[in-house]
Amino acid sequence: MPAPQPHRLTEGGLIDRAQKLRFRFDGRTLTGYQGDTLASALLANGVRLVGRSFKYHRPRGILSAGSEEPNALVELRTGPRREPNTRATTIELYDGLDAASQNRWPSLRFDVLAANQFFAPIFGAGFYYKTFMWPTSFWEKVYEPAIRRAAGLGRAADAPDPDHYEKANAFCDILVIGAGPAGLSAALAAARSGARVILAEEDFGLGGRLLAERYEIEGRPALDWVDAAEAELEALPDCRIMLRTTVVGVYDGGTYAALERVNDHAPVPPEHEPRQRLWRIVAKRAVLCAGAIERPIVFGDNDRPGIMLAGAVRAYVNRFGVAPGRRAVVFADSADAFRTAADLADAGIAVAALVDARKISSPATQAEAEKANARYFAGAVIERVQGGHGVRGVTVRTADGEAERLECDLVAVSGGWNPSVHLTTHLNGKPKWSERLSALVPDALPPGMNVAGAASGQFGLSACLAGGEAAGAEAAQACGFTPKGRSFAQASSECDAASPIWQVANGRGKAFVDLQNDVTVSDVKLAAREGFRIPEHLKRYTTLGMATDQGKTANANGAAVLAGVTGRYIGAVGTTTFRPPFAPVAISAFAGHHRGPDFRPARLAPSHQWAKEQGAVFVETGPWLRALYYPRRGEEPQDAVNREVANVRNNVGVCDVSTLGKIDVQGSDAGILLDRVYANTFSTLAAGKARYGVMLREDGFVLDDGTTARLADDHYYVTTTTVNAVKVMQHLEFCAQVLWPELDVQMVSVTEQWAQYAVAGPRARDVLQAIVDPSFDISNDAFPYLAAGEVTVCGGTPARLFRLSFSGELAYEVAVPARFGDALIRKIVEEGAAFGIAPYGTEALGVLRIEKGHPAGGELNGQTTTQDLGLGKLLSAKKDFIGRFMAARPALTDPSRPSLVGLRPVNREDRLRAGAHLIPKGAEASAANDQGYVTSIAFSPSLGHWLGLGLLTNGPQRHGEVVRASDPVRNGDVEVEICPPCHIDPEGNRLRV
């Protein structure tokens, strides 16, 4: 049976006492209520110690009640859903929640590495840099692993996250960030005008600070006003309220990133629902109403559990109905914080004293103290804290220098408030120092953004309501809407200016500036002494302001301490840059749907389903999945490839070549454009013919190759390599739109329209004759090598037929609209069975072209010229074309450039490896002797040994010479004979039969 909740107040709060929730913390079963956070539920159960600190393993409790929490980091959930470093203050309690404290061993109360704090002098600022410098080799093997074990915080899950995450886009006229008094007022003013409004709120309820305070608006409880505002906003058709949604980044063009925790408040998301959703919100205007974050005061042992921000104390008492302690001391330097005393006293919590750090005694605060039955110490500070695992008492240094010890288990502390300026700085804006508030306030704002309420430095409630309304109306007007009349809500609380003391001088114990990173006053002083005197340097050297909270409660105090040490005015010290995200975002949210097989889209060829049925092994080529080979039962991959190659050479094979880029180029000037783009000529190509072509880049190197057919006088069908399809399309579009807009040329990609199959081998015509309708004569005379035309197949299906060959065999390519692609491959295989047809994949395609000596991917590598590839004769001397002039540069026409050769092992048993470097026989394998390299290799079943293509200095003049192919990486060093690239039918007779 879980214990009752000893620190739960008997009444009050916004929790639903009828809905009891069970949860576990470090294995203990506890209970809370609907409306609790994990932090409030832990406090209700009297749990004050919730974690150990990063470096010194100091016991830590709960400091805040919001996303700024530096201490109360826990591992949430178990197994594959375990999430480290989640803030207990933002975790909405749910039934069955399971959390564990972090960074402690063997247990939270007894932690071995807590001994670190006694070695604090070793672990001072920059200790990583100083301590582990030598010997260098120790860093990777000894120091880093040891540090990683000792430091760091929670453990990531060690299994894939089973939940779904997604991304989404939203659009609005006005985005209101934060739904406190200012945000609600802004949203009301904007939405009433008819504008499309999104109101994004990090919390799971609207109201912001109003949820935590006992304010009144228009003479009634502020929460009544919140309820009315919510009801009105929900009734307006164009207002969208997004709860549990943190705006984490501001980007160009009115774009905002927001993380919606859709189902973090459920143990497992309901079926079909995502856990989190990352929003891209595009807004014409934004009103930032992110509120303010309270800052602690730096004093000795200010990290003890039980020391809590005063605003957080009020939140736990008023919102959650929890007594965070039994006997409190309030320590602050502004009148606002001493309101805490009344809230505590009214909840029945004893208030021992109000310790007022202001120099001048305040009658109002004195009256607060009397009302709360508390002692009042004006001009006093807390100098020491008693208690290790939790506060047991404090020592107060009074104005007249006396030390007085007070018993207490709760210290409500406030050093004033910092406006949440973070989002105003994401586009490089710098906040400015406000003397009146002793805080940074927004200065230059991102385009389209307005700030209202506490985020702008308007701390009074009336000012928040009025400022929010004005900002909302202003934004509506900017979007072309007419704001309705103003409401001028009047409210109870007003706030005075601050005169913070920042830190208690001469205190005892460690005085923490940054609780999450264990950065103390001494660390800041040391860093300053060592020259790290600006906040950015201080951050890198001491880690002040890093990690999950990004110094939300630490940066201001850090700047103040730094200012004190370096004798500067705090306003002149500056600040670090706040970058997105404002709050931590899980990588899964950034990935969204794109995980595993959905990492990126895959393009499937028309024959994909059929190939899958044949047991094809697929390979990624660019975005496509292509069949690599089609192994038969019990067949090794190499055997399958050998069989497929031999079948093309001896019978006939079929290969899906639909992935090649296909471009319809039309218009009366189509031939002129192609002449200018290709190195060879296409305007002279007769209709009904195809031609191989090479295009160059502007710099004279080869861009791509492929065959182009002329279907009609004003219609060419250009094909590109699979990988360069997009690049070539862009290139042609650029040429047509920018270089020669005067030409009458239209082009469109038809890659997707045509399913295209290569049918190759001595029996190819036999197969095609069974496919192409008999009214079309495809005999060698009527349809010779390089013929092209429009035909029909299989009883009337429109098709394009080309007599092209990449394999060196008699071959055709036949294309039909892609919707018939699946049927056509089945029909080709069916009709081809009598002729011994077998499908072949890209691996066999590669072997066939290497046997034939055709350059492809390994040779068309962006560093080769037409001469290098043995294609120099293609360069037309009769016309200009892109790359012509630059291709004539001396270095590109140097005859000693590495040029295409064939390679075969002297010892025919040897295996060749692509990438091996070609070295003269007998010479040392060094860079100085490097004469080229092996670009492509294959085992040639036709020849019975390995074959290669390579680029070799003076290659074509060296046929017959033996060189070394040196491959030190894979221990390959074989002698190879240089030969012509083409090994099969160099005269090309087989193509023409």
Add this chain to the structure above:
Amino acid sequence: MSDRTLRSISALAGIAAPGRYGKTEGEPGVIISELAGLGLATVACRKGQAAALSAKVKQAYGVDLPASSHVAQGPKAKFIGYGPGQWLAVSESLANETLAGDLMAKLEGLASVSDQSGGRTVLRISGPRARDVLAKGLPIDLDSRAFPLGSAATSAISHIGVQLWQADDTRSYDIAIFRSLTESFWRWLTASAAEFGYEVAPAE
């Protein structure tokens, strides 16, 4: 010779079966249907023929060619602008390759026409949550103030290029995607629609 003829096959064959999926309570939030058999063709204006082309299209198909990303609906075909002087023509009555043939004949010398009827999968996404599903991938605003009836767009969803136009005024959208990417798109679409409950309607 009927056994020789080739059977047209949808890129969704074996992937999308009619039925109710995702959340099962209540009415489906999204209805997905494939518009199979559409005639699809790209039409690009020849140099200097803009006026003649517009006149001819008006005469032959009864529509004014839109000058920007809009849909012009005619009795036989709609024309969707996707670039300067470029349109995607879509037709139900001039099915499959017929549309391109018809256009080539009627617009000869005025426009370059390429058949695309085999190269696209066209899906109609409708239902009360259609916009919410599309918002999970489409980076443009579909609110009727920003994307009124007759609007069209070329954009990307889940890294997949799409052409999209509003089908009618009941928040229903037609989306054309490249055929080869149909399965990847379908995985995104169904994952995104599951929380609203979706129905795969039989192909139209």
